[in-house]
Amino acid sequence: MAKGSRGCNSPSSQVSAEILNETGSHDHEEAEDQMMDLRRGPWTVEEDLALMNYIANHGEGRWNSLARCAGLKRTGKSCRLRWLNYLRPDVRRGNISLEEQLLILELHSRWGNRWSKIAQHLPGRTDNEIKNYWRTRVQKHAKQLKCDVNSKQFKDTMRYLWMPRLVERIQAAAATSTATNATAANSSIAAPATTHHFNNNNINNNFQSSAQMLLQPSHHHFGVSSHSQLTPSYSTPENSSTAASSDSFGTQVSPVSDLTDYYTPTTAAAAISVNNNPTPDNSYFVQANHQVGTYDNYSGYFGNQGFGLEHFQNMDEQNNNDQWGTVYSGDISDNWWNVEDMWFLQQQLSNI
DNA sequence: AACAGCCGCAACCGCAGAAGG
DNA sequence: TCCTTCTGCGGTTGCGGCTGT
Structure with missing residues (x-):
C-alpha cells in the first residue's frame, strides 16, 4: 500500500491497535506515533463517546492534546476529522437533496x-x-x-x-x-402549522x-x-x-x-x-x-x-x-x- | 448459495499555511 | 527571522455492503 496502512481493519479486528512502525521519514509526529500505539481505522463506539464527552466538557480545538487528554489513542488529526465529519451534532446525513x-x-x-x-x-x-x-x-x-x-x-x-x-x-x-x-389544509384535521413549510x-x-x-x-x-x-x-x-x-x-x-x-x-x-x-x-x-x-x-x-x-x-x-x-x-x-x-x-x- | 465486481463512504495521507514561541 | 506545532485542505485508499451472475 503506497499510502497509509489502514488495510485489514475490519471491525472485529480493530480492537487490537495497529502499531505504527518505521517509515522513510522521521518527523516528530511519526516518532511519537511509534512510541504510542496509535489506533487507526474505523472508530469504535467507545472512542466516539470518549471524544464527544471530552468535547462536550472542554470544547474542541488543540486536537493533539485533546486526543491525549481524552485518552484516545488517535492522532489529533484523526480526532478532528471524526468530530467534524461525523460526530458534530449539526452534521446532516442522508441523501443529497x-x-x-x-x-x-x-x-x-x-x-x-x-x-x-x-x-x-x-x-x-x-x-x-x-x-x-x-x-x-x-x-x-x-x-x-x-x-x-x-x-x-x-x-x-x-x-x-x-x-x-x-x-x-x-x-x-x-x-x-x-x-x-x-389537501391537508382543506381537510377537517388541521395540521400543526410548524410542521410544514408550505403554509x-x-x-x-x-x-x-x-x-x-x-x-x-x-x-x-x-x-x-x-x-x-x-x-x-x-x-x-x-x-x-x-x-x-x-x-x-x-x-x-x-x-x-x-x-x-x-x-x-x-x-x-x-x-x-x-x-x-x-x-x-x-x-x-x-x-x-x-x-x-x-x-x-x-x-x-x-x-x-x-x-x-x-x-x-x-x-x-x-x-x-x-x-x-x-x-x-x-x-x-x-x-x-x-x-x-x-x-x-x-x-x-x-x-x- | 456462492462468487465476483461495483459502489459509497469513512478515514487516511501529504502538503501548505497559520500561529506561536 | 527561524523553527516547531497545529490546523485545514484536497487527494487517495480500501472496507463493507450491494448487486448481478
Missing part, C-alpha cells in the same frame, strides 16, 4: 474542487461528503461520457442539461408538496415563479419541456444570444460572479447564475426575500422558499430512488438523460 445537488454543481463550476468552500454553503454537509458525492456521482458520469470532468464539454452538459432539470425537479417536488399541503403559499409561488423564469427560453435559453424532453427552443450556440456573445456556451466567468455577492444577509437573495453572468437576462434568481437570517442555515436560505429542514427530509423521502443514481445508471427511460439528450450533447460537442 435536489437543492443541494444544484448548489454543488453551481458552486463547483465556480470554484472547482474547493470542497471546504462549497461545504460552507451547504449547512450540515461536510467537505468530505461533498467531495465523495462529486467523485462517486459526477465524475463517474463524466467518465461514461468519455470526457474529463473538468472539461468544458462536461461543464456545459451540467449547466445546460442537469442544472435545468434539477430546477425542474425542485419545482415539481415543490408543486407536489404544495398540493399535498393544500405560506405566497412564498412558494414566489419560488415557483422564479423557477419558471429560469426555465423560460427567452430568459435563460433552456427551453426544457415539462418532461425534460429537449424541445426545439432548447438553446444551442446558434440560437442563444448569450452563447453568441461569449464562447460557444457562454461559460465565461463574470468578474462579479462570486456567489458571496448574493449569499449575504444584506442582499437577501440567493442567486445562481446559469452562465456565471449574473445579469437578469441570463441568470436565475431564487429570490429569498429574507427578513432575517442567512444562507448559513436552511431556514434562512431555503426556509422562506418552503425549503426548511422538514422539506429537505421530505425531499429525501420522495427521492429515495436517488435522481443521480438514475442518471448515472444509464437508464435512458429516465427523463433526466435520454436519447435526445445524447443527441443534443453530440451536437454541442461537434460544434466545439
